[in-house]
Amino acid sequence: MNIGQAARASGVTAKMIRYYDEIGLVAPASRTDANYREYETREVNELRFIKRARTLGFSMEEITLLLSLWRDRGRPSREVKAIAEKHVAALDARIAEMQAMADTLRHLSHCCAGDERPDCPILADLTGGSEPTPARHQRTVQSRGRQRD
Amino acid sequence: MNIGQAARASGVTAKMIRYYDEIGLVAPASRTDANYREYETREVNELRFIKRARTLGFSMEEITLLLSLWRDRGRPSREVKAIAEKHVAALDARIAEMQAMADTLRHLSHCCAGDERPDCPILADLTGGSEPTPARHQRTVQSRGRQRD
DNA sequence: GATGGGGCTTCCCACGATGGTAAGGTCAAG
DNA sequence: CTTGACCTTACCATCGTGGGAAGCCCCATC
Secondary structure (H helix, E strand, O other): OOHHHHHHHHOOOHHHHHHHHHOOOOOOOEEOOOOOEEOOHHHHHHHHHHHHHHHOOOOHHHHHHHHHHHHOOOOOHHHHHHHHHHHHHHHHHHHHHHHHHHHHHHHHHHHOOOOOOOOOHHHHHHHHOOOOOOOOOOHHHHHHOOOOO | OOHHHHHHHHOOOHHHHHHHHHOOOOOOOEEOOOOOEEOOHHHHHHHHHHHHHHHOOOOHHHHHHHHHHHHOOOOOHHHHHHHHHHHHHHHHHHHHHHHHHHHHHHHHHHHOOOOOOOOOHHHHHHHHOOOOOOOOOOHHHOOOOOOOO
């Protein structure tokens, strides 16, 4: 099995397989006389493992750990679970951040007329975003007239 | 005002101010005889605008657009709103993706004993993640009865 | 005037994970 | 033997940010 076949079988591009090889995420593939990398079912399974882990958002570093646990028949599931839970926590934190961004923007967008007039609470927020009155947007937004541009 | 003062006043690092300068996000700063960049309140306000927009997750490209609208007194708020709404949609899409990852991992984690035994539904999922039975994690994984969660 | 510390300048490198491309070797089918 | 598909390495780009080196400048203190 050469790299292209392994790529199709695993869902990982040949490019990325070489990259994983290069950074040592997977053991260096054996080579043919013509210096072609060759793969067996075992390597393809590793690549699918990596692919799936990437799909779940694990970083390369985490995947390195997961792979070593996966290869270790005697690993305690506790360690795997710890990695997963840490990643879930990181995802949740990032989600919360993005949710906050989206909520703020939804609110500003809701307050923006979205017509031909130039007055815009979104730009007003970006201009003076550090001011302590984010919740009080009525139609009087125009009266804040602090545009000094 | 030199770049360090502008950085402190805007919350943008000097490094990033130079970068924004370089990529043309802001107009090239005027220079002193000693080739030092100099800033006025106006530029600091632009930098704060950028900072705030970055906090809300806008890309540089979007910020370029937002800045040009901000500078244009006659802009229609419609255009600003369109950018904001598009960004909200992108955020929501990304949040949904990450939420799906987190939910899957939470489920797997919940099913993992997390003890000294090597059997682990998380690794099992990563191994055969592409198989068509994602919900069917048989209880036979833990043949000795469950102790935790 | 000299000296020293801190700030400024440009330039280069790094990240993470991926894609692109170019130049050259190889394999298999016609 | 030719052709086209495939492999190899090597380099560049992304995006936004940080780090650092080498060298110049400003100001205060001696």
